[in-house]
Amino acid sequence: MGFQYASIDRSAFRPVPDAEPLKVRYRAMERPEHWNDALLELTNHGLKPGATPWRTVPTWRLEGSLGTLCPELCLLPRPEKGEPTGLEGDFWFLTPYDIPDPLPPGALDGMLNLWAVTLPRNPAPQKVPETLERLRSDPPRWRDTEVDLLGCPTSGGETSLPWPFQYRLTTDWLARRIEELPPYDSGNGLLHFHAVPRGYFDKGAELMSQPLRHDAKGKVWWWSVVIHLALHSAPFDPLPRIHLSLGVRRWATHPSRSSGRLYLPPGQRTSVYLRCPVPWLPGAPLSGRYTIARLQWSRKDRAHVWHENDAAGLLRPLALNQRHPLPDPEELLSEPEARIGDGPGMRAAVVHSAAMGTHEVERGMMPHQRSQLFEWARQAFPAQLRPLPTLHRNPIGDHQPRNPRPKPSKPHAKTAEAVRAAEERRLGLASAMRFLAEEGYGSDAEGEMLPPVFESRLLWTTHRMRQEVIDGLVHVLGLKGEGGAPESQSDAEMAYDASQPGAPVVLEWQTPELIVRLRCLPLGALGDDLAIDTGRRSRKEAFVDGVIDRRRATSQWLSSDGVLPNRPTLAIVEIDQDVFTPSHADPKYALRLGCADAGVVSQFVRVPRKGKGYNTEKDADHRARMGWLDGFRQLGVRVLPEHSLGGRLPEGLRYAAVWSVKRRSDGPTRTALAHPLPVALLMTPDGDGSGRARVHGWDRDEADWVPYPAMLVRLTRNTGLDSVRELASDVPGLKDEVPLPGQRQAEQATQEPHGTTGSGVVRATGEVPAAEVTDSRRKAGLRDEQRRAMERFLQHVIPTLQGEPTVLFAHAQNLRATWPWLQDGQVRRDLLKAGHVPASGLDPDLRLVRIRDGGGNSRETPQWWGIGNPNGINGLGAGLWGPDGAAGPGDTDDRRVFYSTTEKASQFTGSAVQADKLAPRLISQGPRKGETTLDTGIPAWNPHLCEITVLGCHREDGDLPAAYALVAHQLRQAADYKDALAKPLPLHLAEKAEEYVLPLPAGTDADSSDEGEKILTIS
Secondary structure, eight states: OOOOSSSSEEEEEEEEEOOOEEEEEEEEEOGGGOOOOOOHHHTTTOTTTTOOSSSSOOOHHHHHHHHHTTOOEOOOOOTTTTTTOSSEEEEEEEEESSSSSSSSSHHHHHHHHHTTTTTSSSSSTHHHHHHHHHHSSSOOOOEEEEEEEEEBBBOOOOOOOOOTTTHHHHHHHHHHHHEEEOOOOSSSSSEEEEEEETTTTTSSSSEEOOOOEEEETTTEEEEEEEEEEEOOOOTSSSSSSSEEEEEEEEEOOOOOOSSSSSSOOOOOEEEEEEEEEEOSSSOOOOSSSEEEEEEEEEEEEEEEETTTSSTTTTTHHHOOOSSOOOOOHHHHHSSSSSSSSSSSEEEEEEOOOOOOOOSOOSSSSHHHHHHHHHHHHHGSOOTTTTEEOOBBBBSSSSSSOOOOOOOOOOOHHHHHHOOOOOOHHHHHHHHHHHHHHHSSSSSSOOOOOOOOOOEEEESSSHHHHHHHHHHHHHHTOOSSSTTOOOHHHHHHHHHHHHTTTBBOOOEEOOOOOOOEEEEEEEGGGGSSSOOOOOHHHHHHHHHHHHHHHHHHHHHHHHTTTTTTSSSSEEEEEEOOOSSSSSSSGHHHHHHHHHHHHTTTEEEEOOOOOTTEESSSSTHHHHHHHHHHHHHHTEEEEOOOOOOOOOOGGGGOOEEEEEEEOOOOOSOOOOOOOOOEEEEEEEEEOOSSSSSSSSEEEETTTTTTTEHHHHHHHHHHOOHHHHHHHHHHTSSSSTTTOOTTTHHHHHHHHHHTTTTTTTTSOOOOOOOOOGHHHHHHHHHHOOOOHHHHHHHHHHHHHHHHHHTTEEEEEEHHHHHTTGGGGGSSOOOOEEEEHHHHSSEEEEOEEEEEEEEEETTTTTOOOOOOEEEEOOOOOOOOOOEEEOTTTSSSOOOOOGOOOOEEEEEOOGGGOOOOOOSSSSOOOOOOOSSTOOOOOOOTTSSOOOOOOOEEEEEOOOOGGTOHHHHHHHHHHHHTOOOOOOSSSSSHHHHHHHHGGGGGGGGOTTTTTTTTTOOOOOOOOOO
């Protein structure tokens, strides 16, 4: 067993209380409508009588190019009307006062000449020169201003409310100071970091090292170290925080052998990082910062071209020069390595993505190296900022549940554990079948003395996988015998091939706990490509019709085999993958909907296949077993972690969770629902310490709790024609068509406003020209409608949680857009607000716990590492940490913010915490101890730091916030998952319901399983 860390540090900074303000002098440019009336008049030129005029000058066409060609500028999103900004004026962009003017008059004049032509609604050959002449006689001027980079107001809950500008300016100012540090000495060379321009809606700052070389497998691979800086708030902390995150960016340098060019994923823009040896704009100073442009496929030119809103777009005539032009896309894609690293002329590096194939530089950095780079970077931070205080392991009790995940090591122990786990699954299934029957959703046992019956279906495609699935069922349930299959192989195959709905091959096993019955049927034509006949219809319409037809056929087919819609059962469906033409003809989506219509929850397994670069034959047995386990999860069979706190928690404590299904978080589609669907889940422990629990889901139509599988299949009622059309708008191969009405509004409304802070504090949103007021009001109206729908949902669900002690879990990033009370700037201790009525105290039986994680690009919780190892290595430790002393003054026992970490995922147990991607190191243990190794090609996995905030409890009744934080931590450690969960189990199960709202888009892995932590922090 490795060293057990008792303390952790976080890669984040916080202002020193009562320190001197951090005020910095800037040059600022006001928005164009403040310069004079010329541009606004030009914008409104040619409007029809009675049309609503623009009240602001539309700047979006310019901003992408401006931020790229002038990387020293910090562009600010336009605030909403009347929204306070914390600045002295309505500033468009700013630049530090002590650097050369990045946009001198000559460059600004050329920019305005090109931009002005794009402003009128109709051609205005005379109006444009007139406008430019007026601007030359009264040009825009820089304005000096002083900005406080750290000072900000607080909410009524004593949480910091950073000003919108601070998300850009504060982090950019710190990035400049890091740029000025001496290079980082890695022990194998010096790293020079340069800032990267951020997009108009991006928050934070980013720095990147020069491309680094890595030799592996006879080739040269390139990569860079990346530093991210982001400003965040934390509940009940009156001061903001700066998170510093470290990661890896890999470069694509190996063209395909067949095409001779880099493969760029279709339907996407590929980023290219550029460094120019001369200024981009005439008369402008040379910037040491990178510039970003993007390549995209042009159907018109049948070639890759530079995206028109990037450096090669609107300002191309101004930016390009004869000595150092932008690389020709064809040349760059054919010889990418010629432009990477140091060298003459324009340097360019194409970002590698997973869709491009393998890369011999693996992602991520391990904790010790992160801590070393953090120590180097902290030299750039001023005295007004200091690292967050160390967190210590919370002493409230054992951090593992009473039924922890077994970890047998010896062969006989592993065998005994397999027997025990199979028996527990049988008991769990038996309990679930009785629960369904008691609730009116299942059949009673076929005799008073007989155990309950678990009946499922296997819809098979190949003989090989059919047998693997049967064997997998036998294995995971510990069954004996062949289940009554014909002894003769030839007779068996004839029976399987001849089976049909109503006359399947039925296998049956009897155990003391359960009767297991499996109905085997060939999937047949239901697994073929969707019938997408365009004819005179659009491809979207043909796709929608194909889905509806297959959905109906699947439901009817299952019904003819005796399935009843009000008796949820399970089907394992074997289906092929990546063989459908076109790719969106994949029928999985329609199959899941059709199964659910018939009352069947479904789990897909892939057809075993072997080809170049992949082999799904070798692990077919494992995939079959995982398919069954995930199918059991859909029936509500999960091992609930039993808390270890005894009498410090109420007896009979239940666990509830709310989730908003807005889009699929996996697969190739990020489709937004115009009306996100709230989902609620309730887990009631059996109370005997077995880890078994009754799992309910909320049925919106019945306004009542129903068994979990019944909720799943009923969710498809919300996947009607409109939802299928919404999906079609984001399916690869259909995305190039015009979105269906309302799709763009749905996408934008379900996201948080881009002026929302990383902690969900709404401060400002983007430009809303008056001429687009109708569209703007539609979006705002849709967002209000979504919030009202969530409020109605909560007002139905929350009262049903009264009467018995219940903890309600909510996920910050998922819910705060539709339940604003969860935003950092809104929350108050021990109060609840689920609508327009004022916040009120919690019901005596209810507690509220908010979960926030650091997944994705938001980095809302900081990176971290364990400290205190005698050998000086900073590593990883699992446990509950805190409370966070900075998040709320007063009694330590009443502090509400804690952090949860888990052990390394099983597939990364070989990753050393002291792994070094930059320089060779000595191996410290194992058979290769003392040898030298370089870890550039080893994936670095770090468990994310899960923030647990106990928003509501009853201190007057003896509740300890730490006890409820520990429950949340233990609920991430379900024994029947191979690895820890990213979220507490009730939230995890609620989130998985999205499979039935936007089920398995085309191209999604058929074996997508429910194994362990979903957020793999490899960055």
